[in-house]
Amino acid sequence: MLALCGYEDALSASPTARFFYENIRATIGVSPDEPQNLRLYRRLWFTERIKDRHYDPCAMDADMQSAYDETGFMLLSKKL
Secondary structure, three states: HHHHOOOOOOOEEEEHHHEEEEEEEEEEEEOOOHHHHHHHHHHHOOEEEEEEEEEEEEEOOOOOEEEEEEEEEEEEEOOO
16 A cells, blocks of 8 residues: 555655554444354454444435434444
């Protein structure tokens, strides 16, 4: 990633580029009642559980607000 910005390594990168290189993360939401998906994401190193959510940001109700989901989902994270 640093090579794309013209840096040889993290030590030669600007402070901003170094910060993003060291702290970039990917997140994914998975329902606790989907054990196969949970197992797959853990195998792909999504091991850090950030929080549990009940409002789905991708689903909107009639008032264009995040829709409430009874079962909820876990937000998992992985460092890239």
